[in-house]
Amino acid sequence: MQDVSYYRPSSIKEAIKILSEHGPTAKVLAGGTDVIVQARERTKKITAFVDIKKIPDVMGLGIEGHRGLTIGAATPMYQIYNHSGVQEEYPAIIDSANIIGGKAIQGRASLGGNLCNGSPAADTIPTLIVLEGTANIIGPNGERKIAIEDFCTGPGKTLLQHDEILISLHFKRPAPFSGSRFIRFIPRNEMDIAVVNVASQIQMDGNKIESSRVAIGACAPTPLLLKEISNFIQGKELSQDLLENAAELFNNLITPIEDMRGSPEHRVDLAKTLFKRTMNDAVIRSNGEKVQ
Amino acid sequence: MSKKIVISTDLNGDITEFIADERDSLLDALRERIGLTGVKEGCNNGNCGACAVLLDGILVNSCCVMAAEVDGGSVTTVEGIALENELHPVQQAFLNEAALQCGICTPGFLVAAKALLDTNPEPTEEEIRFWLAGNLCRCTGYDKIITAVQEASKSMQKK
Amino acid sequence: MVSTQKKADKTYKVIGTRPVRPDGVDKVTGRAKYGADIQLPGMLFGRVLRSPHAHAIIKKIDTSKALALPGVKSVITHKDLPTAADAALNLGETTDNLKWISDKVLAAEDALFHGQALAAVAAVDKHIAEDALALIDVEYEILEPVLSVHTAMDKKTPSIHDNMKTVDMIARFQVGEISETQINNVASILDLELGDLDAGFKEADIIIEREFETGTYHQGYIESHNGTAQWNENDEVTVWLSTQGAFNARDQLAALLQVPMSKIKVIPMEIGGGFGGKIPMYMEPLAAIMSKQTGKPVKMHMQRDEVLLATGPTSATYIKVKVGAKNDGTIVAADAYLAYEAGAYPGSPVSGGGVSMFMPYAIPNVRALCLDVIVNKTKTAAYRAPGVPAAAFAIESIIDELAEKLEIDPIAIRMHNAAEEGTRRHDGVLAPSMAVKELLEEAQATEHWNAELSDPSIGRGIAIGAWGNGGMESSASASINSDGTINLNTGSVDIGGQRASLAMQLAETLGVEYDSIKPQVVDTDSIGYTAVSAGSRTTFATGIAVIEVGNKIKKQIINRVATFWEIDANALKYNDDGSVSSPDKIINFKEIAAMLPNTGGRIQASIDIQATTHVPTIACHIVDVKVDEETGKVDILRSTALQDVGKAIHPAYVEGQTQGGILQGIGMALYEEYYYDDKGILKNASLLDYRMPTSYDVPFTEIILVEKPNPGHPFGVKGVGEVPIVPPLAAVANAIYDAVGVRPNILPVNPRRLSVLLKEKNNK
Numbered sequence A: 001m002q003d004v005s006y007y008r009p010s011s012i013k014e015a016i017k018i019l020s021e022h023g024p025t026a027k028v029l030a031g032g033t034d035v036i037v038q039a040r041e042r043t044k045k046i047t048a049f050v051d052i053k054k055i056p057d058v059m060g061l062g063i064e065g066h067r068g069l070t071i072g073a074a075t076p077m078y079q080i081y082n083h084s085g086v087q088e089e090y091p092a093i094i095d096s097a098n099i100i101g102g103k104a105i106q107g108r109a110s111l112g113g114n115l116c117n118g119s120p121a122a123d124t125i126p127t128l129i130v131l132e133g134t135a136n137i138i139g140p141n142g143e144r145k146i147a148i149e150d151f152c153t154g155p156g157k158t159l160l161q162h163d164e165i166l167i168s169l170h171f172k173r174p175a176p177f178s179g180s181r182f183i184r185f186i187p188r189n190e191m192d193i194a195v196v197n198v199a200s201q202i203q204m205d206g207n208k209i210e211s212s213r214v215a216i217g218a219c220a221p222t223p224l225l226l227k228e229i230s231n232f233i234q235g236k237e238l239s240q241d242l243l244e245n246a247a248e249l250f251n252n253l254i255t256p257i258e259d260m261r262g263s264p265e266h267r268v269d270l271a272k273t274l275f276k277r278t279m280n281d282a283v284i285r286s287n288g289e290k291v292q
Numbered sequence B: 001m002s003k004k005i006v007i008s009t010d011l012n013g014d015i016t017e018f019i020a021d022e023r024d025s026l027l028d029a030l031r032e033r034i035g036l037t038g039v040k041e042g043c044n045n046g047n048c049g050a051c052a053v054l055l056d057g058i059l060v061n062s063c064c065v066m067a068a069e070v071d072g073g074s075v076t077t078v079e080g081i082a083l084e085n086e087l088h089p090v091q092q093a094f095l096n097e098a099a100l101q102c103g104i105c106t107p108g109f110l111v112a113a114k115a116l117l118d119t120n121p122e123p124t125e126e127e128i129r130f131w132l133a134g135n136l137c138r139c140t141g142y143d144k145i146i147t148a149v150q151e152a153s154k155s156m157q158k159k
Numbered sequence C: 001m002v003s004t005q006k007k008a009d010k011t012y013k014v015i016g017t018r019p020v021r022p023d024g025v026d027k028v029t030g031r032a033k034y035g036a037d038i039q040l041p042g043m044l045f046g047r048v049l050r051s052p053h054a055h056a057i058i059k060k061i062d063t064s065k066a067l068a069l070p071g072v073k074s075v076i077t078h079k080d081l082p083t084a085a086d087a088a089l090n091l092g093e094t095t096d097n098l099k100w101i102s103d104k105v106l107a108a109e110d111a112l113f114h115g116q117a118l119a120a121v122a123a124v125d126k127h128i129a130e131d132a133l134a135l136i137d138v139e140y141e142i143l144e145p146v147l148s149v150h151t152a153m154d155k156k157t158p159s160i161h162d163n164m165k166t167v168d169m170i171a172r173f174q175v176g177e178i179s180e181t182q183i184n185n186v187a188s189i190l191d192l193e194l195g196d197l198d199a200g201f202k203e204a205d206i207i208i209e210r211e212f213e214t215g216t217y218h219q220g221y222i223e224s225h226n227g228t229a230q231w232n233e234n235d236e237v238t239v240w241l242s243t244q245g246a247f248n249a250r251d252q253l254a255a256l257l258q259v260p261m262s263k264i265k266v267i268p269m270e271i272g273g274g275f276g277g278k279i280p281m282y283m284e285p286l287a288a289i290m291s292k293q294t295g296k297p298v299k300m301h302m303q304r305d306e307v308l309l310a311t312g313p314t315s316a317t318y319i320k321v322k323v324g325a326k327n328d329g330t331i332v333a334a335d336a337y338l339a340y341e342a343g344a345y346p347g348s349p350v351s352g353g354g355v356s357m358f359m360p361y362a363i364p365n366v367r368a369l370c371l372d373v374i375v376n377k378t379k380t381a382a383y384r385a386p387g388v389p390a391a392a393f394a395i396e397s398i399i400d401e402l403a404e405k406l407e408i409d410p411i412a413i414r415m416h417n418a419a420e421e422g423t424r425r426h427d428g429v430l431a432p433s434m435a436v437k438e439l440l441e442e443a444q445a446t447e448h449w450n451a452e453l454s455d456p457s458i459g460r461g462i463a464i465g466a467w468g469n470g471g472m473e474s475s476a477s478a479s480i481n482s483d484g485t486i487n488l489n490t491g492s493v494d495i496g497g498q499r500a501s502l503a504m505q506l507a508e509t510l511g512v513e514y515d516s517i518k519p520q521v522v523d524t525d526s527i528g529y530t531a532v533s534a535g536s537r538t539t540f541a542t543g544i545a546v547i548e549v550g551n552k553i554k555k556q557i558i559n560r561v562a563t564f565w566e567i568d569a570n571a572l573k574y575n576d577d578g579s580v581s582s583p584d585k586i587i588n589f590k591e592i593a594a595m596l597p598n599t600g601g602r603i604q605a606s607i608d609i610q611a612t613t614h615v616p617t618i619a620c621h622i623v624d625v626k627v628d629e630e631t632g633k634v635d636i637l638r639s640t641a642l643q644d645v646g647k648a649i650h651p652a653y654v655e656g657q658t659q660g661g662i663l664q665g666i667g668m669a670l671y672e673e674y675y676y677d678d679k680g681i682l683k684n685a686s687l688l689d690y691r692m693p694t695s696y697d698v699p700f701t702e703i704i705l706v707e708k709p710n711p712g713h714p715f716g717v718k719g720v721g722e723v724p725i726v727p728p729l730a731a732v733a734n735a736i737y738d739a740v741g742v743r744p745n746i747l748p749v750n751p752r753r754l755s756v757l758l759k760e761k762n763n764k
């Protein structure tokens, strides 16, 4: 472990002060499942942990009627997937939260950490994107909001400044007849990093696709929102042919890399398959039914 | 040399004060500073579950927790899951079902299985397998571990 | 889950029952002490600096900055090791050379693989030791790495070791002369031949020739290597460690440290898995040297990436096999070429593969040409049935294809060619009693084999495999306490329940309760030489030692009772329940024990045996898989393992061994593999990316134990640990073929590889 100091502020103000004074090698510590490992393996220079879990603003979650869902940035995954409101209205968040690491990782890992860590393969980001999440941020200069689709800028890079803190994530109330689904592909069945992951959100008008959002991970330097796909299927009657044709767009939309987890060809094939599967499941959910 | 810090935590039911290095993980502190070597290190990066403990009642990997974080909290390790003078049903089931071979993964499995049964007293086979997927065992092929958790669930129902 | 046992005829009182293991309570309460759990006053923590390059000349190592760091007590490099002789050293399952072990412990002139140890540090705290590593400056001249057997053997490729000559092997472990055939970067050749291949192939109606590859697989024990050493001022060294063989470790340490064997005491701690991988020495000698330099105990505990990078996984392989058969399924000739990666130093288990792959079959004309090839990767070590899973994958895939082409049932074709007692093998040995046919009959009768497949995307595969098992040397001693309890000491490290299986054999021999025996694994000062717990030998060979000790004790008891009763010993009988009787008197075991102190003292016996009566065992795996053709992902739906165990002493532990072995085999078939980049850098040195199966990846494996006793063991034990890992690779591959009509020839057949095969099929 690198030579780190540990701070446990009890207010946002205090936390920001520590981060500002310490400079960029001070890191927010949420669940620590990324940042503690990075500090130990010395993949990043880290000299201080600023543990935010005693700050009430970043912990917990709640649904406020029509105003939608707010999740504290450092709320651990297990609290999220055990929340009945989220289960009912935002099932794609459950799809994501339930597969991050194993149960012991989920006891700690947070959405804020997953997002701020900025991994191209992060398993919650595509979901947060298709649900039109916004990030509420506070820094030395006050508050700001960023759409999650804009949040990541490169592998491990985000728009967040080193002395800013992500406070919470906000999601509007899902529209009627809408559904969402996240699926990742891994060679094992648990405990693995996505070869490709896809989240789809769809709003139906009878059999017509009223609107949709599709995001993909592990196929580019950041998770991507694929507007081209939505434009292609929007306003059309849902059919397997339509999805097949839309899936062909992936050939030109993504240029994934070759690495130990996958080849470009396999990733494009998987993207198409996961797109179709998430779409079909999202449609099932838009009817108020459950997917297996 | 990094700083030494004093930590006070409810450890297996007793308030315990100890000195740790500021850069110790909870796993480092439990093993090297306190001597609770029942908590095992298999990977030191969250991948194997051998170091699993309960932190404020929640299952975590102690290698992915800083020791400093548990100040004022509570920690339960494998050394603390037995009932007074009697093994926890899950420990007894592991013995009866021969669910350990080398035994290095056992402490992590026991703590994880206890956490499962605390929240879901009658899990299905699928739920047990999913819950334990963060714990690696290389000796047993998991068969007898799954059976032991099923056994423990049954024996806890009887009580 | 079902578990069936096809029992041998004889009935026993203790053997075949399932008592709780003696070390069980300690292990479920966290009290058991494994190697890394040792804490000594004043103890220092050691760490190792490793090469970031796969092939480089080490031009300079500057340790001065590291030494200057407060808290650092010792920094060593290769020059601090005693010079090692260029001599062979027997390591139980494999042989090794001392110079190579020494270079692997700390590199001398070159770094020959990514992760090779270059320097070591001891400091007052593990964080400081780690800080110190970052302060060691190393200057490298980077060389091109050699990363496959094909490049290695190419004449244009430079030799990794100057002056290395290809030697002939005469048998699996016996090194012969320098070979007439010299192949670049090939350390040794074993050429086994029986009959007349050309003539054999001429008789064939069908000939199939295929190439196969398997990846580098790690044993994956959950406990990382560790060792703690205390070097005393009188040059006595105590070492606490997790090893499969305390004596083997002691002898390696003695050679490496140049200290007399008697001055080294190895204390074997509880061991968290080994599977063959915890036999070689890695950082234990470094701990000893740094202890010598500092006068303090030094503990070392590898991080997981170090385990994957720098300990000994099994060889990646290239295997080409040609098999000829007649239309009725009779195999008339088989020709195999096996090239195994040894890693950076010689000693792959290629000969194990070449010998064992044909063991289940009677083939009149056979050849196996085995090459041990040097590449710039970590030196391989033994891994459960070393060398055999890959070779069995090759032959069992071809047999499956033969069966299909000849339209013969896959079990029938294997039955038709099954080896029997007396079959001449290509390694010259006459096959002893084996249970190939019995096992296949059982397989044929399983509900699994006869069940309908519910879906066209589901396929079923079967494969068998053999492992020769091990004998070797074992010691045991036992003493009787005055209350009738017995202490049993052995030198065999308990890696999966052997304390129980040994105590059970002594209990059966003496006719006493299992619970009255307290078995212990003791250190190298306290018992006679005992070879490694490996090669599936412990319950068999140390079992024989324990039975012999029991027999000696029985004899002494008879004599003592004879003296006590003043009667001729020949008139006494030692009964099955541990009592001794004359025609008119009887005394039970407890009473005997109680009278011992006052009739000449308590009884103790010890023995050292060399077991040679081991015989091969056979295993069979039946597996159903479901293939997702869109993604290339394979799921295991159902799994049944059959195994001839000779005699299951403790059936639950036998089942556990089988289930564990099957899962490792499934890992080899589907998930696990070292991923090196083109510079020879290992990219997946973590348990997240080196994908071992989790509980969520597999169903229960149904176990069917077949007991065909080994005539060379009093209770019929053969050895069970290794053979179950052999069949699953081919069984899974054959099941995939059954499901989707493509034959995986490279393992692991992960989704990426299978999707390529499926595309090729669909484009045809």
Ligand SMILES: Cc1cc2nc3c(=O)[nH]c(=O)nc-3n(C[C@H](O)[C@H](O)[C@H](O)COP(=O)(O)OP(=O)(O)OC[C@H]3O[C@@H](n4cnc5c(N)ncnc54)[C@H](O)[C@@H]3O)c2cc1C
Pocket: A027, A028, A029, A030, A031, A032, A033, A034, A035, A036, A037, A052, A058, A073, A074, A099, A100, A101, A102, A105, A108, A109, A110, A111, A112, A113, A114, A115, A116, A117, A121, A122, A123, A124, A160, A164, A165, A166, A167, A191, A192, A193, A194, B045, B046, B047, B064, C688
């Ligand atoms: C064994 C294992 C398995 C894993 N499996 C998966 C997986 O399947 N899928 C997946 O996507 N990830 C996985 N991860 C990665 C990790 O668990 C997730 O990314 C997790 O969501 C991170 O959350 P955290 O709270 O632990 O973040 P931390 O480690 O606490 O923080 C991560 C980064 O974000 C910063 N940060 C955190 N919170 C804030 C905030 N509120 N404001 C500003 N900056 C902040 C930190 O400074 C740090 O740089 C795995 C990790 C491990 C160890």
Ligand code: FES
Pocket: B040, B041, B042, B043, B044, B045, B046, B047, B048, B049, B050, B051, B052, B061, B062, B063, B064
């Ligand atoms: S040691 Fe903590 S998860 Fe492996």
Ligand code: FES
Pocket: B099, B100, B101, B102, B103, B104, B105, B106, B136, B137, B138, B139, B140, C222, C272, C273
């Ligand atoms: S019993 Fe050895 S790793 Fe589980």
